[in-house]
Amino acid sequence: MAQSVNGVSHEDDASIGIMRAMHVCQPFSLPFVVKALIKLGVPDILVEAGLDVELTATEIASRIVTPHGKAADPGNLDRQLRLLASHNLLQASENSENHERKYALSLAGGLQYFASNSGRSLAPMLMLSTAPLTVLPYQFLHETVLDPSVEPAVHALGMKSWEHAQKHPEELGNLLNRAMTGCSALLIPMLLEKYTGFEGLGSIVDVGGGNGESLALILSKYPHLRGINFDQPHVVAKGLQVTGMEHVGGSFLESCPQGDAVFMKWILHDWNDEECVCILKNVYQALPPDGKLVNMDVVLPEVVDPSLKTQSGFKFDVMMMTHFQGKERSLSQFRKIAADAGFKRVEIVAAVADQTLLEFHKS
Known part of the structure; x- marks a missing residue:
């Protein structure tokens, strides 16, 4: 018995x-x-x-x-x-x-x-996640345990995922852009309903802003802002034409345009800690003494639990490990890389679904 x-x-x-x-x-x-x-x-x-x-x-x-x-x-x-x-x-x-x-x-x-007939659609993200060339690198995930320098995507595809998407625009590149745009159109308006930290600012720089979709949504609610969409030259060359938005080409690993605040969405999780500190130092230099970085990312819990939000965060973390040699981070890990770049404090200011807005303050 x-x-x-x-x-x-x-x-x-x-x-x-x-x-x-x-x-x-x-x-x-x-x-x-x-x-x-x-x-x-x-x-x-x-x-x-x-x-x-x-x-x-x-x-x-x-x-x-x-x-x-x-x-x-x-x-x-x-x-x-x-x-x-x-x-x-x-x-x-x-x-x-x-x-x-x-x-x-x-x-x-x-x-x-x-639903594909809505601009706020996760359909492109699902199509991207299930594409054969997206799934293939997971076959080599075990290699990251044997050697943490191994990148499964490079092992499977012969190059980094971003490079592969650029070389195959019809198969992956355009789908990736539509996936990012669809997610932004869904999540940014929801966050803007909860977050009012763009009020009182004169300018904002979207670092790694792609075609400017996220910044356009911010400017639609705060038309008084001067917006700078900052990304690689070939990306901003196809940027949205929106009143109040200027497109600037460059690399955030080298510099960042100046503004009262900087916004980043899903940038830091693509990079390791050393690269993140480099990016954050460039952001720090571009901000005034009372400036802030508004960062949108998954924030992992410090303690494992079976909630839907935690499961989603850990899945994204494994995806970062597989495709970009990046990682999702907990609040304490965000505070560590922020401090290493010179920021004095990091605060959670809003959250929706599995996404969290963090403010990095210089003072």
């Missing part, structure tokens, strides 16, 4: 352990089902129906545009939708009359953020 502690037997523990292990053995089903549904236009169909509006797989399948006029199969569609419902990406309810499930979007679900 199995021993029981607090009503849970060792056999139950073993069963849970086996199920967790089996869950790890199916890592691709969920993201590739979402990818398949994006290709079929299912998130768009559900968004058009509206939040909390229930549709059966048959009803959804009837709205899928198929080649040669062949009808989509509701049976296989239901098998894919029920997986998403089991992960709370969708709501599912059973129909007692014909046993055909009904599915609906909910605010807490998340499938609506993969």
Whole structure:
């Protein structure tokens, strides 16, 4: 007879352990089902129906545009939708009359953020994450333990991920840009609802700002600001044309344009500590005595827990290890590299989803 502690037997523990292990053995089903549904236009169909509006797989399948006029199969569609419902990406309810499930979007679900007809879409990010050349470097993740200088992406692709994306613009480069733009369009407005630290400033520099999407969103709320979008020359050459925004080409490893404040999104996690200190020193020099850096990144917890936010942060950290030899950081780790660059204090000022805004202050 199995021993029981607090009503849970060792056999139950073993069963849970086996199920967790089996869950790890199916890592691709969920993201590739979402990818398949994006290709079929299912998130768009559900968004058009509206939040909390229930549709059966048959009803959804009837709205899928198929080649040669062949009808989509509701049976296989239901098998894919029920997986998403089991992960709370969708709501599912059973129909007692014909046993055909009904599915609906909910605010807490998340499938609506993969709709392609919205500028605020994670669909490009999902497509990028599941691209064959993105997945391949993970085959060499074990090499980072045997030798921390190994970069799995270089091992698999022969070059760094950024270089590979530039050499394959149609396959990866454009997808990467759309992924970054989609994430910015989704997250920046949500953060601007919580963060008011751009008020009272005269100018802001977006370091590593890409085409200027994030800065454009900031300027739309604070049109009095003079904005400088700073990135590599070939990147800013294709930058957005927005009133109040100037594009400047250069390298943040060498210098940074001056401004009352500097904004960075998902920059520091691409680099190791020494490179981050170099970047932060350049930012420090570009700021006035009372200036600040507003940095958007994942902030890892100091203690491991099973929350969705923590799991997401640790997954991003492994992705950084695989593709960029970078890492996500805890608050204490951010404070260490900030202090090494001369900043006096680092404070958390806002957070949304798995993203956190940090202010780095010179005084």
